[in-house]
Amino acid sequence: MRVPHIYEPAHLELGMEFDLGDDAAGHIGRVLRMQSGEQISLFNGEGGEYLCEILIAGKKQVRVKVLEFNEFECESPLAIHLGQVISRGDKMDFTIQKSVELGVSEITPLFSERCGVKLAADRLAKKHQQWQKIAIAAAEQCGRNRITTIHEPIALEQWLQQSTNATKLTLHPRAEHSIKTLAAPSSGVRFLVGPEGGFSDEEIVSSHNNGFIDIRLGPRVLRTETAALTVLSALQLEFGDLGN
Known part of the structure; x- marks a missing residue:
């Protein structure tokens, strides 16, 4: 199953635990209905992506822990x-x-x-x-x-x-x-x-x-x-x- 790829406009670093913003939490908790223990990929628009584990999954709160950073980019060389x-x-x-x-x-x-x-x-x-x-x-x-x-x-x-x-x-x-x-x-x-x-x-x-x-x-x-x-x-x- 493809790991959901979600935008989170926050500072991200390895090992940190934090609550997702309203938009990301709503998508994870109410739309995808994911559970604790599952993984998501977060990106903040600054490059690369962060593999995270869901610690708490609710309709109003989704708390995650950052597990690893991947420098993967798929941007075109042409602006x-x-x-x-x-x-x-x-x-x-x-x-x-x-x-x-x-x-x-x-x-x-x-x-x-x-x-x-x-x-x-x-x-x-x-x-x-x-x-x-x-x-x-x-x-x-x-x-x-x-x-x-x-x-x-x-x-x-x-x-x-x-x-x-x-x-x-x-x-x-x-x-x-x-x-x-x-x-x-x-x-x-x-x-x-x-x-x-x-x-x-x-x-x-x-x-x-x-x-x-x-x-x-x-x-x-x-x-x-x-x-x-x-x-x-x-x-x-x-x-x-x-x-x-």
């Missing part, structure tokens, strides 16, 4: 920052979940001219928290020991103007370049995915003026939730862990 214009319904949740599974390092939700999502400040803050929780759950599921950073949503133009040494890419079905024609990125990749309605002409010009290169993956126009995952897969195959 990828996705700039994703916020999509409607559960499409954004899906994109974040699957992008984490595919090894993305950072995600910034963006507002563009044709973005169909309008949220008040309080609802946007709750959405941001929800997206980070989705990223944590995806890391637990796929065995990552690092947490993808979900940045606070900002305007597209702000993100385009951020200083970076990364290779900057935008997906476009009629672009001259393909991923195979790109030189291997030396400082990671930032790539931009637009909304259901696409970018305006002004936004496309702005992306070019800020150093973004149009790339194509084929002749078809991809949906926004398909585009991010397709580009991520192609980048990992060409320059990241899928190609090794």
Whole structure:
């Protein structure tokens, strides 16, 4: 049986005994219904994972002891920052979940001219928290020991103007370049995915003026939730862990 892989944002060291936080304890005690004597794997996002034994298992309290540390990592050698214009319904949740599974390092939700999502400040803050929780759950599921950073949503133009040494890419079905024609990125990749309605002409010009290169993956126009995952897969195959 696979040992459950759980995120616990706490300082961890060999031999220590402590109570898990509410989220981890709830998952262990109420969802998985694990018992004392069973083992779990904890990670705190700082690298590696800790094998722990459950000492007390209840619905409100789960106490564990750290038995050993494993330096195992499954991070991609390619740092990828996705700039994703916020999509409607559960499409954004899906994109974040699957992008984490595919090894993305950072995600910034963006507002563009044709973005169909309008949220008040309080609802946007709750959405941001929800997206980070989705990223944590995806890391637990796929065995990552690092947490993808979900940045606070900002305007597209702000993100385009951020200083970076990364290779900057935008997906476009009629672009001259393909991923195979790109030189291997030396400082990671930032790539931009637009909304259901696409970018305006002004936004496309702005992306070019800020150093973004149009790339194509084929002749078809991809949906926004398909585009991010397709580009991520192609980048990992060409320059990241899928190609090794």
